[in-house]
Amino acid sequence: MIAEGLAAVALVGAIAAAIANRREAWVALGGAGMLLAVGALGWGEAVEEAEGLAPTLVVLAALLVLGDGCERAGIFDALAARLARGARGSGSRLLGLVVASAAGVTAVLGLDATVVLLTPAAFAAAAKARLTGRPAVYACAHLANSASLLLPVSNLTNLLAFNASELSFARFAALMALPWAVAIAIEWAALRFAFRRELEPHGRMPRNGPPPPFARAPLIVLALTLAGFVAAEPLHVDPAWPAALGAAAMLVATRASVKAIDVPLIGFVLGLGLIVRALADNGLGDLVADVLPDGATLLALLGTATIAALLANLLNNVPALLVLLPAAAAVGPETVLAVLIGVNCGPNLTYTGSLATLLWRRVLKDRGEEPEHGEFHRLGALTVPPILIGATVALWLVT
Amino acid sequence: MKLVAWITEAGWEACVDAARRLRPDEVVFIHVAEVELPGPRGRRHQQVLQRMDALAAEAARALLIDAEERLTGATAADRVAAASRGEPYTRVRKVAAKGHPETVVMDAIADADVLVLTRDNLEPGPHSIGHATRYVLDHAPCTVVLAWAPE
Numbered sequence: 001m002i003a004e005g006l007a008a009v010a011l012v013g014a015i016a017a018a019i020a021n022r023r024e025a026w027v028a029l030g031g032a033g034m035l036l037a038v039g040a041l042g043w044g045e046a047v048e049e050a051e052g053l054a055p056t057l058v059v060l061a062a063l064l065v066l067g068d069g070c071e072r073a074g075i076f077d078a079l080a081a082r083l084a085r086g087a088r089g090s091g092s093r094l095l096g097l098v099v100a101s102a103a104g105v106t107a108v109l110g111l112d113a114t115v116v117l118l119t120p121a122a123f124a125a126a127a128k129a130r131l132t133g134r135p136a137v138y139a140c141a142h143l144a145n146s147a148s149l150l151l152p153v154s155n156l157t158n159l160l161a162f163n164a165s166e167l168s169f170a171r172f173a174a175l176m177a178l179p180w181a182v183a184i185a186i187e188w189a190a191l192r193f194a195f196r197r198e199l200e201p202h203g204r205m206p207r208n209g210p211p212p213p214f215a216r217a218p219l220i221v222l223a224l225t226l227a228g229f230v231a232a233e234p235l236h237v238d239p240a241w242p243a244a245l246g247a248a249a250m251l252v253a254t255r256a257s258v259k260a261i262d263v264p265l266i267g268f269v270l271g272l273g274l275i276v277r278a279l280a281d282n283g284l285g286d287l288v289a290d291v292l293p294d295g296a297t298l299l300a301l302l303g304t305a306t307i308a309a310l311l312a313n314l315l316n317n318v319p320a321l322l323v324l325l326p327a328a329a330a331v332g333p334e335t336v337l338a339v340l341i342g343v344n345c346g347p348n349l350t351y352t353g354s355l356a357t358l359l360w361r362r363v364l365k366d367r368g369e370e371p372e373h374g375e376f377h378r379l380g381a382l383t384v385p386p387i388l389i390g391a392t393v394a395l396w397l398v399t
Numbered sequence: 400m401k402l403v404a405w406i407t408e409a410g411w412e413a414c415v416d417a418a419r420r421l422r423p424d425e426v427v428f429i430h431v432a433e434v435e436l437p438g439p440r441g442r443r444h445q446q447v448l449q450r451m452d453a454l455a456a457e458a459a460r461a462l463l464i465d466a467e468e469r470l471t472g473a474t475a476a477d478r479v480a481a482a483s484r485g486e487p488y489t490r491v492r493k494v495a496a497k498g499h500p501e502t503v504v505m506d507a508i509a510d511a512d513v514l515v516l517t518r519d520n521l522e523p524g525p526h527s528i529g530h531a532t533r534y535v536l537d538h539a540p541c542t543v544v545l546a547w548a549p550e
């Protein structure tokens with residue numbers, strides 16, 4: 001009972017630190033250390049959990065280096081120039097191109113790359129084409145979440161779930177392809193509708209000459225790394241190896257920097273994983289298993305995706321996934337994938353990515369010069385429920 | 400006559416043309432960048448926001464220069480040369496601002512004689528005027544000229 005309470009306190013502390021954006025890695029690792037010290041988490045379990053998480057964290061770090069290499073080699077600048085020209089002065093055409101780019105970048109380089117690297121590129125493209133940047137920025141923000149279903153590398157949540165499921169890289173992609181396509185189609189239609197007025201005015205064709213060419217080396221490294229992920233499975237090699245090799249190649253081929261690795265994020269995920277393990281060992285596992293629907297019927301999968309989406313909005317996506325994962329993995333791979341649909345697409349409901357963040361900021365009255373969030377929430381309400389249903393139905397159809 | 404022209408990406412040409420037809424002595428071109436980025440707050444969010452601020456400022460400067468050239472039919476350097484020869488010229492000031500557009504524009508027109516602005520969208524009707532434009536139309540202390548964005 002005491003162990004449970006302490007683990008719960010550690011979890012709440014870590015999530016609160018993450019939401020407040022204050023030393024979340026130290027709070028999470030400190031919480032895990034405290035649980036170890038009082039015996040709520042055994043050393044054996046902690047080492048096992050850390051060993052389980054290590055490959056995932058290596059892949060996460062490698063993806064950040066791969067993205068950084070592409071950015072420094074000018075891939076995103078070249079993309080921005082192409083988007084601006086491809087739009088030929090039309091807001092709708094630019095939106096379509098940004099949606100396609102966001103779907104591709106998120107799938108291959110992960111959510112972070114879309115948020116950090118593609119968003120400014122899409123914004124720059126809109127500016128070059130003399131079009132309003134809002135639809136493009138919103139498309140990136142939304143698709144960073146909802147287009148992160150396709151590959152295990154598209155989202156940290158996918159990596160964690162992939163690790164716990166019995167699925168191969170190719171099988172994961174095959175099962176998630178249709179849900180991913182459904183989610184993107186719904187986003188595109190909803191963005192077109194929500195921004196229909198702002199897409200009306202004409203922009204211009206950028207005047208300066210042809211866009212710079214795409215650098216070859218980073219794209220080749222990226223393609224080889226992806227091929228490595230697919231090939232790793234039959235060769236019984238952990239995906240961390242192709243990831244690490246790809247990152248090393250990117251460091252050599254471009255001016256990518258290891259500084260791109262978000263060390264606090266890695267520390268946070270490790271600490272959080274240990275805390276959730278302690279919670280799971282002390283009874284949370286049974287509780288989640290009771291709540292989560294059993295079986296792979298359509299209704300069960302829809303229920304699972306909904307619970308995951310709600311939890312992701314309450315706790316943020318990574319903690320929500322870690323809490324749900326052991327029980328979901330016990331039910332089966334379809335349930336794990338339904339959980340991913342929920343935790344990946346759900347956060348679009350709230351402007352800041354989670355209800356908790358929103359409430360926290362309201363408490364702090366820390367609103368500053370922020371725009372009205374009404375429109376974002378309308379867009380979230382317009383997309384999230386149909387995507388949860390549509391993507392889950394698609395998943396059910398292919399399993 | 401002091402004229403303020405509120406330059407936006409949508410139909411800035413129409414705005415400049417309407418301003419030119421009024422033959423003002425002094426023109427202030429004002430552009431207000433609205434940079435917003437939904438998503439989880441954090442270090443990376445700040446980083447992206449700063450990058451977008453820089454991009455928006457760069458784009459605004461380019462737009463304002465285009466507006467000035469369209470108004471005067473000459474570059475700033477040409478006009479300085481013309482003025483030094485004693486030829487009449489229109490004084491142009493370019494302001495690239497950021498923040499809530501309605502507040503920024505209201506401040507800018509406090510001592511103006513005329514404000515020229517453009518509708519936000521192409522389709523006729525109430526939606527052709529966005530909320531910031533609507534606010535300024537409702538509260539402007541000066542004459543307001545409302546231009547249509549070109550089809």
